[in-house]
Amino acid sequence: MSLFDIALTMIDGTPTSMSAYKGRVLLIVNVASKCGYTTQYAGLEALYRRHKAQGLTILGFPCDQFGHQEPGNEEEIKAFCSLTYDVTFPMFAKLEVNGPGTHPLYQHLKAAKPGLLGTQAIKWNFTKFLVGRNGRVLRRYATADTPEQIEPDLLRLLH
Numbered sequence: 001m002s003l004f005d006i007a008l009t010m011i012d013g014t015p016t017s018m019s020a021y022k023g024r025v026l027l028i029v030n031v032a033s034k035c036g037y038t039t040q041y042a043g044l045e046a047l048y049r050r051h052k053a054q055g056l057t058i059l060g061f062p063c064d065q066f067g068h069q070e071p072g073n074e075e076e077i078k079a080f081c082s083l084t085y086d087v088t089f090p091m092f093a094k095l096e097v098n099g100p101g102t103h104p105l106y107q108h109l110k111a112a113k114p115g116l117l118g119t120q121a122i123k124w125n126f127t128k129f130l131v132g133r134n135g136r137v138l139r140r141y142a143t144a145d146t147p148e149q150i151e152p153d154l155l156r157l158l159h
Helices: 040-054 074-085 104-112 147-158
Strands: 007-009 015-017 025-031 056-062 128-131 137-141
Touching (some): 025 104, 025 147, 040 147, 056 074
């Protein structure tokens, strides 16, 4: 299965798939509204606004598997992101990134780019994956890696 074959659900319940993002440089992030790293939404949104015209899309995937830091439903998450950080990049329905209920997208991402010492598990919210225009997973970033630190890698792919 290719990355572009994976089915998704937008935060408003609309079905879509990764094929909608074919030809774009993607930064895929598992997000949470009540995390110490939640302020990264501001940097992610700034990156998206600066570079979307050159082909960048940031995809936000709410996940409540780490310290119950995404307790709300999709409507609450969408309102929080909009009102607090004016998020305009695509957001999706809550999903699982670890365990038996791992969403196929995260199965694919983790298999393509394992973490430290080859572990596949996502360690915390705001783990990021950089995907090239062809759907190849190029890099995995840790939670603490800020959008500003990732920007040089994005620029190399966008130009």
